Amino acid sequence: MAVFNNTGASITPTLATRYVGTADTWTSPTADLAATNLQPCANGAWTTVAYTFNANAGAVNGYEVKIDFGNNFSSNSKYVQVIAAEVRVTPGLSIGLNSSPPIPELPNVAAELQRSKRYYRSTYPNGITPGTNVSALPALGGMWGSFQSNNPGGGIGVTFDTEMRTTPTLKFWDRVGNTGAVMSIRNNGPTWTDNASGMIVEQAGPTGFLGATASSAVNTYFFHYTAYADFW
Structure with a gap:
């Protein structure tokens, strides 16, 4: 040094x-x-x-x-x-x-962030604490979306861009910070609903997860998530 x-x-x-x-x-x-x-x-x-x-x-x-x-x-x-x-x-x-x-x-910051994703990743912008109310941020802080097209619930597959160390612990939030929840917007009109449904993890592994909503309503659902796979 x-x-x-x-x-x-x-x-x-x-x-x-x-x-x-x-x-x-x-x-x-x-x-x-x-x-x-x-x-x-x-x-x-x-x-x-x-x-x-x-x-x-x-x-x-x-x-x-x-x-x-x-x-x-x-x-x-x-x-x-x-x-x-x-x-x-x-x-x-x-x-x-x-x-x-x-x-x-x-390594530069971009390389370090990519390397860190093997152990932890978040859909929130860098520096934003998971669970923060992001309703005032552009694109709601970059939420993930899932179009529900069937009944009783719609699903989504998320593939990680970097394989994680092991199957991660997953947590979810809607845009205002409700834990384990998703938000929705009606397909026939711009009506946002927070805490619209719970998020269900069907399967998960080091390369991604399959999730679903518990709701039977035909809406588009959005959520933030974190995936944690560190050593402790």
Whole structure:
């Protein structure tokens, strides 16, 4: 990573790591790499700091990386700025300080959002909390639609653009935030109805789901949903 030092003097940050014995249980983490000096950082300049180390196999359960800049901030005018921080596998590199680290692999926001869809996805716009009233947003925040053409209920098939890690937990809302509900608009006139029916999941899997409404009315139904398939 790159460090800009504005503390008034040269500083030497340290690196330390810890891991846990049980996945995501941080009650008593175990030290792996003890506090180790990184490259000295001159005042008023950018410095690249990098260190190669062997991580304990327990890192698969959770791993913590700590960078300590020391007691060098005696006033609020003193600071350090950090950019391009990255932890990655670097086979073949020697253990210890690294004066020529690989260029950081920092994907753009669009790529990160697409990658995240393996674990979580939402029909709400980015930054909008699921269940929020979206009746004032353009296109109601991008709701999904299902045309009901039969009786007693219409159905819809949703295919995920990225396969999820496992069968997700699904949640649904209408435009004003009623949980488990859909909204409708009558086919013979622009009459919106919130909480028009419940949403039923017929089948679901990592690649999508089949849903249906419980209503027997012939309307067009809309809904927002989230799909969650993370590790906890």
